[in-house]
Amino acid sequence: MHTLNADLHCHSSVSDGTLSPEDVAARAKANGVQLWALTDHDEVSGQQRARAAAAALQLPYLTGTEVSVTFAGETVHIVGLGFDADDSALTEGLRRTRGGRELRAREMAAGLARVGIQGSYEGALKYVGNPELISRTHFARHLVETGVCRDTQEVFRKYLTEGKPGYVEHRWATLPDAVGWITGAGGIAVVAHPGRYKFSANEEYALFSQFKDLGGRGVEVVTGSHTPHDFVKYAKLAQEFGLLASRGSDFHSPTESHTDLGTLPPLPGELSPVWEALQDRVWR
Structure with missing residues (x-):
């Protein structure tokens, strides 16, 4: 199962990607992805299209979203996987989060x-x-x-960026909001690309401790913005906190993204993949 080419983090034109959900599905399939989730920012309106496109390609699919959270003065992203995309608390929460944009x-x-x-x-x-x-x-x-x-x-x-003329801070959802919406809708909450946050060791520990206490269950270990050093670091952190490991390219665009769909290395073997806990939520 570790060698499964799962890509559980990417974006379409429904949020800030450049391709339609259908085109992202086709690219994922062409690149050998074996389990796919579309995780648009604070939005689930592309889920039906993504699921239909995946079904037409015989590509197993998990519902997904990426929720923007303010934590310790930083924007942190929490990916939700395998939830009911029609859940009213989730869709209303995401609508309020988007409303500030x-x-x-x-x-x-x-x-x-x-x-x-x-x-x-x-x-x-x-x-x-x-x-x-x-x-x-x-x-x-x-x-x-x-x-x-x-x-x-x-x-x-x-x-x-901060201090520059076009920068305006935005207050996103809270960590309890994001984890609560995802788990309440039957999904699993995952900390996205933790290597990107500018946290001190203590702040990072606080993030993961609170996340776990709230019912968060996963962390992205292998993702487009992580270095090989990050893969090792967050594999250890997943074990330390007893978290499931996720994998996703964070693909946005053929011309802008460093990492294409389906091209990441596999998860380190000692970890428990998040998709093993979501088998009954996969659309085939």
């Missing part, structure tokens, strides 16, 4: 306008269509398209 985006645009970049809100909206799902990534694509920056990395560096 439009206001934040307008504040970001105002900040960019103050340094001479006009029309960025409307420009960013062209890439997403839904103001509830607008994110920094959409602003970045607009600023590259209009020649303000060479690539999205440059946009983030100059304009969209």
Whole structure:
């Protein structure tokens, strides 16, 4: 089971990816993925399409989402897998979390306008269509398209990180919210890409302790933004906390993502894969 090519973290145009759920499914299948989950940010409206596309390709599927959480002043992502996508507490909670995005985006645009970049809100909206799902990534694509920056990395560096003109903090869901919504809907909550958070050792320990106490059950060990050192570190942490191990590319776009769907190394052998606990939730 460890060698199963599961990709349980990726994005479509329903949030900040560039491909439709159908195209992500096709790419996953073409790349040899054997179990797939689409995990759009704070959104489950693409789940039916993803599931239907996966079924047509005979690709086993788990429902997924990636919930944005504020913890110790940082944005942390909690992936939910194998839940009921129609659960009302989950869908309403995600709707409230998304609701803060439009206001934040307008504040970001105002900040960019103050340094001479006009029309960025409307420009960013062209890439997403839904103001509830607008994110920094959409602003970045607009600023590259209009020649303000060479690539999205440059946009983030100059304009969209803390202390820069277009940065606006957003208060997301709490950790109890996110874990509660996912587990309440029958799913498993997983800490996404922990190697990306700028936590001290104590803060990281607090995150995992609280997560486990709240009923969180998994951690991404092998993911697109992790180094081989991170694979080892979070494999040990999974064992220390008794957590299931997950694996996902965090794929967003063929041109922007470093890691393509289905191309990650397998999970280290001593771990318990999250998908073994979700066998009865897989759509085949």
